[in-house]
Amino acid sequence: MAIELDKVSYIYHINTPFASTALHEISLTIFEGETLGITGDIGSGKSTLLQLTGGLIKPSGGRVLKDGRDLARLSKRELSALHRRVGLVFQHPETQIFAYQVFDEIAFGPRNAGLKPAAVTERVKWALRAVGLPDGFQNRHTAALSAGEQRRVAIAGVLASKPAWILLDEPTAGLDGEGISQVMATLSAFGQQPGQTVVMVSHDLRQLLAISDRIVWLKAGKVWLDLRREEIIDHYQILHESAILPEVLNVMHALNEKGWQLDPAALTPSTLATAIAEHLRGEKQPCKD
Amino acid sequence: MQDVSLDIAGGEFLAIMGRNASGKSTLTRLIGGLLLPYAGEVEVDGINTRNPESSRRLRQLVGLMLTGADRQFVSNIVEEDLAFGPENMGLPANQIRQRVDTALKMVAMEEFAKHPPYLLSGGQKARIALAGLLAMNPRYLILDEPFSYMDSRSTVELIGLLQRWREDEQGTLILVTHDQQTVRQADHIAVLQEGRICFNGTPEELLGQEQDKLRQWGIEPPEISLLAEEIDQHLNWPAVGHVSDSGQLVERLWQLN
Secondary structure, eight states: EEEEEEEEEEEEEETTTTTTTEEEEEEEEOOOOOOEEEEEEEESSSSHHHHHTTSOOOEEEEEEEETEGGGGOOOOHHHHHHHHHHEEOOSSGGOOOHHHBHHHHHHHHHTTOEEEEEHHHHHHHHHHHHOOOTGGGGGBBBSSSSHHHHHHHHHHHHHHTTTTTTEESSSTTTOOOOHHHHHHHHHHHHHHHHHHHEEEEEEEEHHHHOSEEEEEETTTTEEEEEEEGGGGGGGHHHHHSSSSSHHHHOOOOOOOOTTTOOOTTTOOOOHHHHHHHHHHHHOOOOOOO | OOOOOOOOTTTTTEEEEEOTTTTHHHHHHTTTTTSSOOOSSOOEEETTTOOOGGGHHHHHHHHEEETTTGGGGOSSSSHHHHHHHHHHHHOOOOHHHOOOHHHHHHHTTGGGSSSOOGGSSSHHHHHHHHHHHTTTOOSEEEEEEEEEEEHHHHHHHHHHHHHHHHHHHHOOEEEEEOOOHHHOOOOOEEETTTTTEEEEOOOHHHHTTTTHHHHTTTTTHHHHHHHHHHHHHHHHHHHSSSSHHOOOOOOOHHOOO
């Protein structure tokens, strides 16, 4: 399944004095199995793009296509089949927690999908592990959790349905360092599963660099840059002019300027450290066949 | 909270850090007088937060922006929302007008005066929420994670606004945040762990702490130290050692090359 946005525009409160264009004639294809990061300044249209992709809102102009078929022309049944394959994690997902017990919260999706009780229990335990929460956590009360714990329970609730597409809007906002690492490790492991598609919106480029195969930068409702991971460092100058960049990019760029040839995909502290150490030891980069 | 003692000097910029659920938000509510301590006292400009007779004065002194402030608007129009505080203070109409305009200008949102706040983006809402506090002319601003949705540039801009407010009004800024770039600008950082203060010092002192200690406190070590540490681990000797910015790291690597 691929989702294609074809000259999509979105105008909030169209035909009112408050009309504001969030997206303007965006064309973008999201492929099955990729981890796509979407970033941009405040008000650049990141969240709107995510909601259009998930079929939650309809474009004011243009089309959203699923495998070449216009979402607006799908039958109700086809649309709900699509929604079952797409899991959405909104901003502040913990505000939508409704169950008293963590187990019931996470089990909601699997139960609705008709899983047997034993399978539901397994799924809940799996989802808790996936977000880095310990076994036994399913017995806790949702109201007595910290913000970070609630966030992870809410994400676990979406993961528990094992959606083929996961769309996330700022999933780490407000979490502490450890919470961020855990959520990012979850998403990274999740995105590497064959066929799993992850689309994550974040204002924090570091987090997107940790997981993304490709990153799209939005600016004032348009696609400003659309780069595969290994192309990013080649666009250092233009990126540097428009934002404060993660240190990995600054360091890699400075070393490349000095003639080092580091793996352009090594854009996390840990992979860049490996690449630098290899260079210093005079080792050749491993050849890719 | 347990046995927390903290002195915050007038005009200071104090950052409060710590894990989720370490007591950061509780501390802000105690200072703002929304919560009263079971034991011990909180005084703001000599006003004890327990004293019901001065609670009105306390509310005007301390502007408190809680997490999720962008979901607590009281009006459908931005400028009306901002007028809510000054109106309740009983100010005459012309002064209310002036305060609302000044506050909007301070957060660079003048053009949105007539907008419904719920149509703004998350970061814009945070600015409006801040303007609502500024319209009250507080002496102390306490902000509980105002930046969680902002891109780096907007965060820098907002911090710039807050710093200017401190200079112009001799205001005191207390900020709960996980943002590393922001805390570097603070005069002091207090780190909370399980309801106690486990660190109180300058940003340089904090970021110079051992990485394991920082992680234990829920603070992600700076990207540059992570990078330096991992390179040293790969090389099996402290080749890079301590560096504080990318320029130093590149310099050191170039020497090693």
